[in-house]
Amino acid sequence: MAVPVGHHDRMEAxxxxxxxxxxxxxxxxxxxRATDPEIPEDVAAGLRRxxxxxxxxxxxxxRNQDPAAEKLxxxxxxxxxxxxxxRGTPWWEQSLAERRRRWEDGAAELDAAGEPGRRTARSADG
Incomplete structure (x- = not known):
């Protein structure tokens, strides 16, 4: 039987x-490697977007043979x-503070990149 991933309000199926x-x-x-289960769902959803x-x-x-765009x-x-x-240091080897810093820094970097049509990955409260 599958073990549910992440927060317990997610559906096991x-x-x-x-x-x-x-x-x-x-x-x-x-x-x-599984997604860090401590990431708040709204932040994880933004990162997945x-x-x-x-x-x-x-x-x-x-497809467009654009190496610079592909690298980015x-x-x-x-x-x-x-x-x-x-990827990177396994989340189970990091303290909660290190884990939070990892997802907040990543979300901030991706949000700052300004991808069109994207809501921010960071949660509204933090």
């Missing part, structure tokens, strides 16, 4: 399977993945 320690999700038999926009940017720049888009993908805790 909508979540991928997790390893017993909760650190990884399993998709088609492959382990991927940035991630998806950046991935679309990678695809578009690749890949950098934004990386920033979003680090902010979500899916």
């Amino acid at each position: 909508d979540q991928p399977e997790r390893t017993p320690d909760g650190r990884y999700i399993v998709v088609k038999g492959r382990r991927w 940035h991630l998806m926009a950046a991935r679309r940017g990678v695809a578009a720049s690749h 888009a890949r950098s934004r993908v990386h920033t979003a993945k680090v902010a979500l805790g899916e």
Whole structure:
């Protein structure tokens, strides 16, 4: 049975399977580092919006053979993945203060990039 990912108000059926320690999700038999479960849902949703926009940017720049735009888009993908805790220092090795600083800094950097049509990733209260 799948272990729910993240905050307990999320629906278990909508979540991928997790390893017993909760650190990884399993998709088609492959382990991927799980998003930091301490990230507030509104912030995580904003970071995922940035991630998806950046991935679309990678695809578009690749199709248009624009290496500079592709490099920028890949950098934004990386920033979003680090902010979500899916890359970089594992979130379970960081203090809560370090984790909060990681997602707040990543959200601020992505929000400052001013991607069109995007709401900010940072929560309204913080």
